[in-house]
Amino acid sequence: MLQCLLHRSRRRKGEDIAPDDCASFFIFSRDQANSSVSQPVCIPHNEHQIHSSTHSSASCLQDYRTYDSSSEIQDYTCSSSFGPKSFECPSIQITSISPSCHQDIGTFENAENNRPERDYMDRPLRDHLCLHLEPSFREPSLSPSPGSSISSRSWISDASSCESLSHIYDDLDSELNEAAARFTLGSPLTSPSGSPREHPVEKTWHVCSVSPSSRQSPCHSPRNSITDENWLSPRPSSKPPSRPTSPCGKRRHSSADIFYSGLVSPHYSPATSPGPSPRGSITEDSWLNASPHPVPSLSLYQCWQETAIPLKTRKTSEDHSARLAGKTELNTEDLACLSPTVDMPTDESACSQHPVIQDSSTDQFLSVPSHFTWNKHKSGHTPVFRTSSLPPLDWALPSRYGQYELKVDVQPKTHHRAHYETEGSRGAVKAVTGNHPIVKLTGYTEKPLNLQMFIGTADDRYVRPHAFYQVHRITGKTVATASQEIVITNTKVLEIPLLPENNMTASIDCAGILKLRNSDIELRKGETDIGRKNTRVRLVFRVHIPQTSGKVLSLQAASVPIECSQRSAQELPQVEKYSINSCSVNGGLELVITGSNFMPDSKVIFLEKGQDGCTHWEAEGKTVFKKCQMNNIVVEIPAYHNKTIAADVQVQFYVCNGKRKRSQSQRFNYTPVLLKQENLEDGDLQEATAVSLAKGRGISDLRMIHTSLLFQDQRSICKTLKSSSPPGVECPTQPTFTSSLKHEIPQISKIQEPCTSSSPSTADPETMENYPVSIYSSPQKQSMPYQCFSPDIPVLPSSSLTAMPHTGQPSSHTHDCRLRGISLSPTITHPRQNSASSHPTDMSLGIKAELVDHDINFQTKDLEDITLDDVAEIIRRDMSH
DNA sequence: CAACTGGAAATATCG
């Protein structure tokens, strides 16, 4: 076994060892026993560096600070940048990193099976320092995780949400050009995955300085991986306990409930987050202030200890030692974090010149998006970025922009049991068809591109990297798709080539899902999400398309939610979609819920919660048993308790199989009956809408009109639809309200969606279709042609519930999916370059009506609107600013 | 034998 020595250095001359000053070292060792092992050891280099990851994404790999490696990490480490051969000798490369310009690639997998990727790894190296690790550094036997699992413990830094500041940097022509090249793959043959070769990129290993004394290498085994606890009280280790000790400061279950309810999200929602959120700007300051500055003499680890301790950990720090006693093995291994970074040639020159905007100390333990970020950048952000600044993974991006569209043509199965690090791989995510998910980029066929994939959240908020799951690269004979792993701010990202010869389509047969232990992640500083019952994920895909301007267009598409826990998959009811998402306060309409694990005694509970998260009202929908089937439940919507509401009231409902076997809550609206009885004619309705819009009324007006739309005589709507759309013709890309309406309200066309839109998907007309999808997917409006939609839904007119072919046919799904009803969807008509300037007056709603299936018998359940709420939400947010 | 899988025991957390 090779050993690497840790090394730390200061980047800045004469400066004290502020956390950010610490040089970052990536230590990797090669475990010969395992052939594919190198133990990455990473210590935060410096804050700048850490931040840099977010600063520049394109050229700069976002870094992750600690990386617990199981065998996988090493994989990439070795092979990707250097190739296995280059690793004959374990080495540590010390790299001075341009603070602002490194996107950190954590690891590249060395997979033996990815020959084509070899070239990919041939990246210019620089400033490498090879060091040996001590034999004890890694215990091969303790590495249960065969795959490329990364121990959760290594994911100490919560960098996932770091916001890139690079977008504010000045352009550098050379940078742009070079960076642009980086996003494409040169020759598919030689570098299917975006070879560095084509990219003027350097991959370097960063060695985080570590206190050599007593850190256990996370690499040892998942169980031994370093956690914040370890940091707090490193001690010589003996043997890891058979089971992880329980983490301190865990959130309570009740919190989880709230979280899931969607009313309160500990994350990304500073406005609603009651508690301190490390990711929120709120805590940043406090952290900064509270954290003692590391003494110059302190090792980086020490620095980390001093400053990077999660609040909750600190609060219960007393417990740590006790727990650690039995839990960790501490030897010479230090925090392992392998993070090869890809540097642009221009990085040093260009990036180093960039002012370091973020406070390094903040960065050290708070890779937390600022409030600003949350509100302005998280979602609906322009997909156009400077080449030097790819969007952070937690930025919501549209799936379509102009001629380009990234789409999940074949969705994965809604259940996939993730594997733990202590387990072997559980294989790649499969599609319903038995094959694998397929992703396609349309509108671009010029050069090979890299398709990035990571595991994202599937809650009711925008898609972001999932803290408790990571993508796991699957290799083997059954895998035909080349791929490689990188790590971007704590998130493993799989890069898969999109080749013109394949019609820019990729079959995702190389992606499994790794589950990280809740206790590990929850202790991570800045982490506010809870793991308990947070078992749904999505596959998130991104592609960065170089533009002639030198900038890059980034698109993102996410899959349907995937339930990853064994138990949940077997027991919990899961709502995939439902027929209608609103009803008058009188109730009475039938709601068809499609999903899985529905039982004969399943109930549908409607409830309303207040700001405080408390349930104010609850009612059970009356099940229409005769219409229920295995994959769907039909209930009669209960009347709302207050019949006199003046505006829509948002409630929730969930399917319940028992006391705690509930599906995730779904959104539902109760609407006033005011306009309902008026039974407006098409013209009236349109006129009303037009007038309202023309007068620039607020959301409430829009909502009222929307309501009226929803409840007007359905036949009228049907008529309207027919008049505006030829039979059987859908025009997803053609935003139209009604022909007459368009004439009457020309303003609509001028409307622009606020960049702060929380519904990035709004840029994707196709996502505005059909039934409301489960709540966790709706906000993003990812294209969701539900493949799993049961073909045998008798309750609805056959035409309205079209079984989705589950063939691997790209692009067939979405179009096969008939659009029903009317859909008002905000569309992004122009990319917003300056999100901050958004203002209600600037924005407009591209309102369209997608009409399909004119022959459908328009029953209430067939009508639906899932977008206006989003519009309202968007505007509300924007106005609140 | 390694990679998957399915099942379930062991251990944790919640109320």
Add this chain to the structure above:
DNA sequence: CGCGATATTTCCAGT
């Protein structure tokens, strides 16, 4: 603090 119900992790055995 104990207990039952749940949820999470780890193990085991069969393909």
